[in-house]
Structure formats: C-alpha cells, structure tokens
C-alpha cells in the first residue's frame with residue numbers, strides 16, 4: 001500500500017478525459033490547446049499532443065519554458081508579460097527551438113515591450129488581444145475605446161502578427177448550475193462575435209478566436225466564430241464541475257490518498273492538510289461546495305456513497321466529518337479536492353494508478369514555476 005498523502009492519477013480516466021475533449025473539439029471543428037497549469041507534467045502533455053492537441057497553453061513564462069524545452073511545437077502564453085527579462089527568456093527559448101509562439105496582451109505597454117524585444121531578436125510573434133468577458137481579471141472590455149487602436153497598432157508593428165482574440169470565462173466557476181454556465185458561455189461567444197465584427201469592420205483580420213475554461217467547454221452549445229478551446233482542468237476534473245452538474249464522480253481522474261491518523265467525536269483526522277489539499281475553496285476565489293474536498297473510504301468507489309466532507313484543514317491535518325462510525329484509525333480515504341490544479345502544484349510527483357495498482361510515477365516538472 002502506498003505511503004500517504006499521495007496524489008493519485010487514474011490512468012484510464014485521464015485517458016478518457018483527454019479523448020473526450022479532443023473528440024468534442026473535432027466535432028465542433030475547433031482546435032484544442034490544453035492549458036498545462038492543471039497538470040504541469042510532461043507525460044500528460046505528451047498524451048494531449050498525441051491525442052491531437054495543436055499545442056499547449058501556459059500561464060507563466062517559466063511554466064511554458066519546461067514544455068518548450070521538451071519540444072512542444074506550438075505554445076500560447078496566456079498571461080500578460082510586462083517584465084523584459086521574462087520576455088527575453090521566453091522568446092529565446094522559442095527561437096532556439098523554432099516553436100510557434102503566441103502571447104496575449106491587453107495593454108499598449110506590454111505590446112510595445114513585446115514589439116521592441118521581438119524586433120531586437122529578429123523574431124515574429126503571434127499576438128492575441130485578451131477580451132474581458134466577465135471575470136474582470138485581465139483583458140479589455142468590448143466597449144473600451146483602446147481596443148481598436150491596440151489591435152491596429154499590433155497589426156502595424158513589424159515583428160508582431162495580430163493573431164486574434166482570446167478570453168477566459170473563469171467567472172463560470174461561480175455559477176449555481178449548468179444552465180447558468182451555458183448562459184455565460186453563450187454570452188462569451190456573443191461578445192467575441194461583436195468584437196470580431198467591429199475589428200473586421202475596421203479592416204483588421206481576426207484569424208483566431210480562442211476561448212476556454214472547463215465549465216464553459218463542458219456546458220456550451222455556442223461555438224459560432226470560435227476557432228480554439230483551451231480547457232485545463234478537464235484532464236482531472238474535481239469537485240467543482242460535479243457541483244455544477246457538469247461532470248460526475250466517475251470522470252474524476254485525480255484524488256488524494258490520505259490516512260486517518262486520529263479521530264474524535266466530530267472529526268476523522270487525516271494526514272493531508274492545507275500543505276496537500278491547499279486552502280483553495282474553488283477556482284478564481286469561488287466557494288460553492290462548502291469544505292475542502294469530499295472523502296471516500298478506499299474500499300468504496302469514489303462517488304459511490306455520500307462522501308465525507310473535508311470540513312477544516314490545519315497545515316498537516318485534515319478534519320473530515322465523522323458522520324459514519326465505522327471508519328477506524330489507519331483507514332485510507334480518497335479525497336476529491338475542490339480544485340485539482342493547485343493540489344498538483346504542491347506535489348513533487350503524481351502516482352499513476354490503474355484500478356488499485358500503482359503503475360507509474362510522473363514528476364510535476366513545472367511545479368512552482370510561478371515566474
């Protein structure tokens with residue numbers, strides 16, 4: 001039996017999730033460019049690319065670097081880069097390997113920096129302008145008077161190639177149900193169609209429109225005008241798409257194996273606290289599920305019973321509701337976390353399992369690459 005805590009990846013479910021997203025993209029006639037921030041793992045990226053993904057998406061430059069070094073053919077860095085050192089590092093890595101590199105901008109400052117560094121390095125870089133479709137994080141609002149000027153400026157900057165529009169509807173994680181997520185996806189699609197029409201009306205060709213968040217990809221019927229999807233979380237899923245009614249427990253590819261080390265009248269105490277499960281209640285600061293995950297005894301299928309709520313966390317201890325009297329000290333539980341992505345970022349390795357057998361260990365190669 002494995003030592004705990006351990007992050008387990010169900011090999012069959014991982015394969016199914018990868019194939020499902022690829023089939024969906026193929027059916028919709030859009031490209032799939034998965035976001036690697038979920039798995040940070042070369043072996044999983046390889047499976048996605050072999051499955052038909054056109055390239056990968058990364059957040060941070062050093063995260064992208066790990067996959068560029070491994071030879072990924074095409075990479076989008078979907079994060080504003082405003083530090084010249086990081087930009088040089090990224091461009092150099094892509095140049096050395098002739099990677100098709102795309103970056104996103106939402107400001108004149110970042111665009112000017114990119115144009116200057118790319119020109120010095122004699123490189124051509126694809127550029128997406130990010131559109132804020134409701135998360136209110138990065139991106140320009142569709143009615144921002146800067147939007148047309150920025151796109152025009154990028155188009156006229158010699159080393160830059162205006163690729164198109166990119167958005168991330170992360171606010172869908174805060175929705176109450178699948179219907180609300182579908183409405184957010186439809187609105188994202190409408191906003192991007194309007195922006196595209198506006199730019200094309202000014203003679204600016206919009207070759208690509210890239211969207212992607214796992215909930216909207218799961219819920220959406222609206223793909224008009226979209227050319228690419230960038231889901232990340234779908235490879236593992238977690239408690240959040242289940243809560244939203246968009247996935248079922250039998251699609252969950254990542255669980256955390258923990259051991260009950262003590263118990264009291266209220267709680268089973270486990271060996272996985274916030275240093276394993278993270279204190280994240282859900283993506284983008286959402287907190288729909290109430291708790292830090294849901295636990296299932298190892299001899300029961302995940303989702304097969306009601307599940308025990310992980311109600312509280314210390315750094316090294318989990319507090320699981322002791323609503324069932326028959327769970328002894330030493331029992332192993334599998335926890336479905338609220339948000340799988342930051343859990344991976346805290347783990348050195350992923351233990352790959354097939355049924356109840358550990359068949360491999362994959363390094364979290366881009367762990368902690370937050371610059």
Ligand SMILES: Cc1ncc(COP(=O)(O)O)c(C=O)c1O
Pocket residue numbers: 035038057078167168170212213214215230231232233234
């Ligand atoms: C810009 C961008 N694209 C795509 C994704 C993937 O979203 P998800 O993990 O919901 O699939 C994220 C996630 O935060 C993101 O920030």
